[in-house]
Amino acid sequence: MAKPNTNIDYNQTVITIRGLKKSFDTNHVLRGVDLDLYQGENLVVLGRSGTGKSVLIKIISGLLTADAGEVLVLGKDMNNLSEKELRALRIKVGFSFQNSALYDSMTVRKNIEFPLVRNSPKLTRQEINMQVEEVLDNVGLLQTINQMPSELSGGQRKRIGIARTLILKPEIVLYDEPTAGLDPITCIEINELINEVQQMYHTSSIIITHDLTCAKSTGDRIVMLLDGKFERQGSFEEVFDTTDERVKAFYDYNFTH
């Protein structure tokens, strides 16, 4: 079932991309991508593995640089930022990694407070503890606070990864394959969490996935990346109401495997 409409401000874009190109040697991954993410919107980017979905959000977060094109994030041009400006911008743009990327030598508490302590050095220990406990409570895993990442299940690791992103109260959250490698029940829980995050933290999000259930339940709008370009966009039904064989094959594969 498609998610209900939320408070999206279509007059305000938080990310604007025009003519984005990125290649790795002779592999042209992105061949002129245009994209607008609106304030409060959950935008799902669908596509097969290896089509450059993760590359797209890595460029948005500044982990990769574009070969050509314009990328504006919260009004800042990613191509012309100093290291200091980039670091300041990154506080406002959360990134949830496909494999959670938890720091495996630290407890859950240390994982979550790591960015907070370094970006808000004036906070007292009590304030840090309060914020860590609050965000853990919001993802439903307060009981794991003293556990090591190796003691957590895949779903729990995803939640902790999202909690670590939320501790800085970002305006934008980028999710890289949030449901990859999880069982169907946990997938549903993660999808619900993504929607809850949108409501609780008033975030705008880009959700990279090839999971159609995730796309349907979290996306306010869906775009499909085909051959390095966004070929289709709209609601879930609009995207898949097509005679394009590539789109139909993608749909059929998802629901027959």
Place this chain on the structure above:
Amino acid sequence: MDTPDSTAEQVPVKPPNKLAKRLAGTFADLYDVVRFILRFFKEAFVPPYEGKELLRQCYEVGVRSLALITLTGFIVGLIFTKQSRPSLSEFGATSWLPSLVSIAIMRALAPLVTALITAGRVGSSIGAELGSMRVTEQIDAMEVSGTNPFKFLVCIRVLATTITVPILSTFAAFVAILGGFLNVHQNEGTSYSTFIAQVFEPLSFLDFESSLIKSIVFGFTIGIVGAYKGYNSSRGTEGVGKAANSAVVTAMFLVFIEEIVIVQIVGWFR
């Protein structure tokens, strides 16, 4: 029948750019290493300081290497003394053993043995740890959360090895001399006070100074090589293994080169 000209035409000509490509790759790598080292000096001494993490890393490098350093230092001192005795006794000069032991240990053995052990134990561990953090996107996770992974991971580890190796080397020298004393005491019956007096007699301030400088340089090399290999590791778990292995081999190679260079430089001041 082929004419001489046509035979010449059949000789396959290797593309001339292959060597050029390799050379360019080597220079690009060298440029990356220099940039990495310069970045360390740019970022290591400016706030925010990670005091707690530095202490933790010093503990990891120092305290956890102590047992191995103690054992190796003791055995080196004992065996060196034992093996040197026959040569000296041929000239009736066994009374010179304490001086010989102290000069060998202070000037060369203690810093070198400590550096090699630390390169094997700590260099590989830094390479593997950072390499694993790179391939599991933990370094990227630090970057996107507005923190500086280079400062937290690289600077702290390099500082820790630079601080700790000289301390370990001093300790190794002490233990090695103790090993030498036990052997001398057992064979010649020399008392501890006489032995110590003979140990310090031939040593000058330059010996202590050069030993300290060597250890600092070795410590820095081990840290920076391990961190560089790990931080720039790629290609999954295979890359992690390569980073750890390459960190040890490269650090050991550089330590030997530095030993030669420093010995030459110190020689000019004697």
